[in-house]
Amino acid sequence: MLTRLYIDNYRCLVNFEHRPARKELILGRNGSGKTSFLDALLFLREFSAEGRSFEHFLVLSQRTRWLDRPEQTFEIDAELSGGSYVYRLVIEPFGDPPRPRVRSETVHFDGKPIFEFKTGEVHLYNDQFKHKVAYDFDPNRSALAMIAPRVDNLLLVRFKEWLATLYCFRINPFRMPARAEGESLSSNADLSNFAAWYRHLLQADPKQNAAMLHSLRESLDGFSFLRLEPAGENVRVLAAEFSQKDGGASKFYFNELSDGQRCLICLYTILHFVLAKGSTVILDEPDNFLSLREIQPWLTAVAVSIDEGQGQIIVISHHPEFINQWAPKSGVQFVREGNGPVRVEQFRGDPDSCLSASELIARGWERE
Amino acid sequence: MSKPSQVVVLAEDQRHVRMVRHYLYRLGHTRHDIRVEDLPSGRGCGEQWVRDRYAKAVRTYRGRSGRAKTALIVAIDADMGDVGRRVRQLREALEQRGLAARTDVEVIVHLIPKRNVETWILCLNDRPVDEISDYSGEAGVDGLIPRAAVTFFEWSRPNTTPPAHCVPSLLEAIPEIRRLG
Numbered sequence: 001m002l003t004r005l006y007i008d009n010y011r012c013l014v015n016f017e018h019r020p021a022r023k024e025l026i027l028g029r030n031g032s033g034k035t036s037f038l039d040a041l042l043f044l045r046e047f048s049a050e051g052r053s054f055e056h057f058l059v060l061s062q063r064t065r066w067l068d069r070p071e072q073t074f075e076i077d078a079e080l081s082g083g084s085y086v087y088r089l090v091i092e093p094f095g096d097p098p099r100p101r102v103r104s105e106t107v108h109f110d111g112k113p114i115f116e117f118k119t120g121e122v123h124l125y126n127d128q129f130k131h132k133v134a135y136d137f138d139p140n141r142s143a144l145a146m147i148a149p150r151v152d153n154l155l156l157v158r159f160k161e162w163l164a165t166l167y168c169f170r171i172n173p174f175r176m177p178a179r180a181e182g183e184s185l186s187s188n189a190d191l192s193n194f195a196a197w198y199r200h201l202l203q204a205d206p207k208q209n210a211a212m213l214h215s216l217r218e219s220l221d222g223f224s225f226l227r228l229e230p231a232g233e234n235v236r237v238l239a240a241e242f243s244q245k246d247g248g249a250s251k252f253y254f255n256e257l258s259d260g261q262r263c264l265i266c267l268y269t270i271l272h273f274v275l276a277k278g279s280t281v282i283l284d285e286p287d288n289f290l291s292l293r294e295i296q297p298w299l300t301a302v303a304v305s306i307d308e309g310q311g312q313i314i315v316i317s318h319h320p321e322f323i324n325q326w327a328p329k330s331g332v333q334f335v336r337e338g339n340g341p342v343r344v345e346q347f348r349g350d351p352d353s354c355l356s357a358s359e360l361i362a363r364g365w366e367r368e
Numbered sequence: 369m370s371k372p373s374q375v376v377v378l379a380e381d382q383r384h385v386r387m388v389r390h391y392l393y394r395l396g397h398t399r400h401d402i403r404v405e406d407l408p409s410g411r412g413c414g415e416q417w418v419r420d421r422y423a424k425a426v427r428t429y430r431g432r433s434g435r436a437k438t439a440l441i442v443a444i445d446a447d448m449g450d451v452g453r454r455v456r457q458l459r460e461a462l463e464q465r466g467l468a469a470r471t472d473v474e475v476i477v478h479l480i481p482k483r484n485v486e487t488w489i490l491c492l493n494d495r496p497v498d499e500i501s502d503y504s505g506e507a508g509v510d511g512l513i514p515r516a517a518v519t520f521f522e523w524s525r526p527n528t529t530p531p532a533h534c535v536p537s538l539l540e541a542i543p544e545i546r547r548l549g
Contacts, residue, residue: 349409
């Protein structure tokens, strides 16, 4: 579980610290830093776990405009089975024109170092916290991302694998083809590789597929099942089958479904294949494209999954249905005073109970 | 389009909602059958919230019950007063808006735990409780809700006699929940 995030000198996040709960709704006005929060997590996952080099990101230009500090700092704390991890990444500019490089990258487990990458040199420790090896490494990329599993570095690999499955989603149904050329082990943030990702999930965990299809049958009128049809060598096409009132059936390729239907399939996939298995999920405005009728049942299913499992969900939303259901107990607000740095406050609600949470926010009275 | 909701829940707190939901799941309802009205945004002010919205919810129920199977479940703590006081307050809320009192055939269910819903949750998990003590801060209550709802279902079956440790407000709730049929 993600227990703390610290970001300094990244867009409007300055000396920013947040300790998310297992179920959390992030509220905030436009420009309050919610998207930057998600983008920072996406950057950390892709840079530090998936191994993308700095060439794939805008880094130095994302430093806070009103500061004059060269280095950026990112820290992630996680509570995983067996102990507490602290990951710290410091990025600095070098050369002319300036380019980013890793100044330091460290992982601590229960306060003891298990990985250090400083001034171009990596130091590895074994699971007994004994220094084992040192070697030079390219500061243009994360050294953690390149760590291979061995018998004596299970603690470090456990964290790296968790970071790689820190799921950040900003679902965009406009970019979802039905065609899956192979399996995708991981999901893109916008789920543009949904068909290929689902192809992998289906192989890896068919039991969860049954639960997901059951949920979809309750939500999509006439829905029967999803099918990956062969369409050439190692190519499959994702299709949904719906039953008709006359007893017949109709097949639609995934890209032929409505935007809302695709979103709903994605959300129940995330619920059953990701959240139910104990992962951390950050969702940016999942309510987009969903009909009002479908939001509360999905929210309820998510809440049950969180209550009964080990998963964690952080949702960013402006939707009244999300706000009224989750804000009173699980809401936090991102606030900025005079376009300054982002701060996090618990949602307080209306002590006199005259207004719903969404109405309170709509009136701008939520912090009075 | 999924089928319409059949049960509307007006409750003062998330724990009441979870208790009702788990009961309804045991009864065979699905997530789409249940519609929970907005919860109050503040903490510790839920009973006023429910009383304020009760008359509107009853009017909506009556408008729809003639043409479709519908139920309204109202969950509100008795707190330090007695259950009868809350029932009177709900009846007065109808009177003030010119609505007739609840009849015996209407599927409008009043669940009124005394002192609060945590008392019921613990009682239904075989914990010795009274209706005076405040158990709202008790640790681990949320995890006991699913089992409490199943026990409530068992105790409210026809021809079932609840055990001796069942608190009076919970006994009063059994004929109420049987209105669901």
